[in-house]
Amino acid sequence: MILLLLWAVLASGCLAYGLFFYKVLIKWQLVDPSEAVRGTDLLLMGLCLLVMLMQLASIFVPANYVLALIWLLGAASVALGSFASVKTYLRRFVRQQKQIPLFWLFVGVVVLYSTLEPSNVDSGMYHLPSIRWYERFRVIPGLGNLHGRLAFNSSFLVTSAAFGFTDWAGQTLFPLNGLVFLVVCWRFLGQIRSATPIRFLALILLALIVYYLIRQVFSPTPDLWATLLPITIFMLWLEMRPVFSIRHVVLFMLVCLCITVKLATIPVALSLVPLAWAVRRQLTLRHVWCLGGFALLMVVPWLVRTTILSGYLLYPFPALDLFSFDWEIPLERVRFEKDFVEFWGKFRIAEPDFDPALLKTPASEWIPVWWHHKEYYALNKPVWLLAVCSPVVVIFQYLNPMFRTRVQPLVFPYLVALSGFLFWFLSAPEFRFGYCFVWMTAFLPLLPFIPDQTRYWNLRPWSNAVLAGLLVTLIGYYAVHFLGQERFPVQRYALLPKPLSYRNLTTEANFFRPYRTRSGLLILTPKESPLQQSCFDQELPCSPYSYPDLELRGATLADGFRSSGAVAQ
Helix, strand or coil, rough: HHHHHHHHHHHHHHHHHHHHHHHHHHHHCCCCCCCCCCCCHHHHHHHHHHHHHHHHCCCCCCHHHHHHHHHHHHHHHHHHCCHHHHHHHHHHHHCCCCCHHHHHHHHHHHHHCCCCCCCCCCHHHHHHHHHHHHHHHHHHHHHHHHHHHHHCHHHHHHHHHHCHHHHHHHCCCCCCHHHHHHHHHHHHEEEEECCCHHHHHHHHHHHHHHHHHHCCCCCCCCCCHHHHHHHHHHHHHHHCCCCCCCCHHHHHHHHHHHHHEEEEEHHHHHHHHHHHHCCCCCCCHHHHHHHHHHHHHHHHHHHHHHHHHHCCCCCCCCHHHCCEEEEEEEECCCCCHHHHHHHHHHHHHHHHHCCCHHHCHHHHHHHHHHCCCCCCCCCCHHHHHHHHHHHHHHHHHHCCCHHHHHHHHHHHHHHHHHHHHHHHHHHHHHHHHHHHHHHHHHHHHHHHCCCCCCCCCCCCHHHHHHHHHHHHHHHHHHHHHHHHHHHCCHHCCCCCCCCHHHCCCCCCCHHEEECCCCCCCEEEECCCCCCCCCCCCCCCCCCCCCCCCCCCCCCHHHEECCCCCCCCC
């Protein structure tokens, strides 16, 4: 399958850039060169640099395969310049396969589920359309006037556009989620083999990740990154000592990346406060300049892109209306996008039946309604209950001398997780928006109950059996459900996965209807809109809504869109 090649190339490129950046840090005397560095740490640093470069470049040029090839050429040059170091890490990876052969079962399952069409409803609605716009044009002023969700700027979508290879493959490929999924699985497999209590947390989280996220490994949704990267931050944090190290740099870079992937992850930035305080005496002005410079290079282009797409510094937050660009999305539409995220999370009512008055419903009334929503995953509500009860558990542990010394190192990570849990639940309690914070809030307080390592508590004899059993179950489900019941032709998609396209449903003429605005601009609208809001891979201007006053800002689509705020029809 072509995705295997893309994962290998992306992983190698990220490793090369991460190693290069690590050597720069050593040269600037920011980290200790004698410290052992994991290959996954270097790979994650390289991933952060990749996203930073793609965001910055996309302001000026389209984010397509040209940028990807330039990045790959740079990676090859860096790898040749550090050939011995790259070779050492690759040898270590190959050698560790004998210790963790289970990883290749993970790879097999991810490849198998990557043949399937993405299942996230938002993928056809705005993830894939955004990627197609980014591939064809540099960031377009006022793109959110065409459809408000096209202004949901995510650095993940920009990077996905560069590695979508639409023109080469005849469809848009989505290799990034599978790559990060496998990197995190590999990292957690290593932590499960450690001699610390977090090995139990790593096992629980890895099982949840596989169970919940396997259907998103071939998908353009940023939700997978918004779950896996914050979890990785927490697991990094739990391993840290109060000595500044390369892991502090990795964690800081991942926090910056998370913010640009999805704003819902922003509570994870609170982790920087206790971490910085713990190493405050070791930080120099050089550290501040280096880390601050990276933060600016990561976050400022993201803010610039958001402003160009929507006219607002942060979207959809109408209170931050700092500019008066002609492409600014009308205020009432911005409020709608902001309110509907909360509305859907609380009430699960479709967009055509949106009632803003319900947002004023007191918690004593909307929480019982929310509780009775039917969840796709049976574990959601039990884990949520565990998270709700967790403050009582932590207080008990802190007051009990038997557990106090064990819970003290977990207090700050737990408080950050709890802050994220409350932020998620009070703003948009859709589970897929907050898996990371729900899981960490629920399971972190269990660690003090884990005794010191004994033969009974040693995970190695049975953790592989647990994970292998879960993976074999997923393979069995694939065979029974997709191959047996749905007759999925897996052999047809052995090389290229099933594309995400309206052509899987019907013809263009049957799926879309043409509409012209007052300015004469042609817009395609799904015939079943507003219930069907997906434009999929349609590259003509497409929106589930018709705005009569929508117009181009210039002669071409690249000049952008503007609107005076007429009500949608």
